[in-house]
Amino acid sequence: MTGAYFPEVRRWRVPELAFTHSLTEMAQDGRQGNEGVALWLGHREDGEAAITHVVALRGPGVTKRPAFLCIEPWLLNEVTDVAIAQGVALVGQIHSHAPGLPTDLSYTDREGGLAVPHYLSVVAPDFGLRPGLKIAECGVHEFVSGRGYVRLTAGETVRRVCVVAGGSAAMVTVWGDGGY
Numbered sequence: 001m002t003g004a005y006f007p008e009v010r011r012w013r014v015p016e017l018a019f020t021h022s023l024t025e026m027a028q029d030g031r032q033g034n035e036g037v038a039l040w041l042g043h044r045e046d047g048e049a050a051i052t053h054v055v056a057l058r059g060p061g062v063t064k065r066p067a068f069l070c071i072e073p074w075l076l077n078e079v080t081d082v083a084i085a086q087g088v089a090l091v092g093q094i095h096s097h098a099p100g101l102p103t104d105l106s107y108t109d110r111e112g113g114l115a116v117p118h119y120l121s122v123v124a125p126d127f128g129l130r131p132g133l134k135i136a137e138c139g140v141h142e143f144v145s146g147r148g149y150v151r152l153t154a155g156e157t158v159r160r161v162c163v164v165a166g167g168s169a170a171m172v173t174v175w176g177d178g179g180y
Contacts, residue, residue: 008118009120012091034127037062040120043091052168061074095109103125120142
């Protein structure tokens with residue numbers, strides 16, 4: 001049944017610009033000593049998820065602290081409205097952890113995060129502030145039905161999560177007030 005709504009993803013294609021936008025977004029919070037986040041919207045087709053939009057979250061619906069990040073459900077509803085308007089779906093996210101913390105998903109990430117088949121959850125180290133950070137240096141996790149979030153090995157990350165040169169990625173800011 002999940003195939004109709006959440007088709008299998010064997011590979012994620014992340015334009016280099018989307019990764020750069022995401023790191024820039026997280027760096028704003030990281031410089032303040034807080035975790036940051038960027039959501040990824042895109043298309044799922046033929047076993048591939050292609051990122052087309054990077055979402056920045058603003059306003060009272062998102063809490064960012066040194067070792068804590070919370071997105072209120074009503075703000076995710078706003079993101080869903082934006083995704084529908086753009087003809088895309090929420091396919092993943094990247095968030096940062098503080099220097100010295102692992103890039104594994106925390107208990108809150110695993111238990112309070114989105115439980116959607118083939119959703120990608122990436123954890124950037126050092127608040128995402130490390131110059132030249134590559135996706136392979138991040139913790140990369142896929143939500144697998146019946147298993148929860150599973151961390152991809154380094155080899156799986158290289159094969160399945162491709163940061164590609166070129167392409168485009170629109171930057172969208174969701175304020176939680178019905179505007180973007």
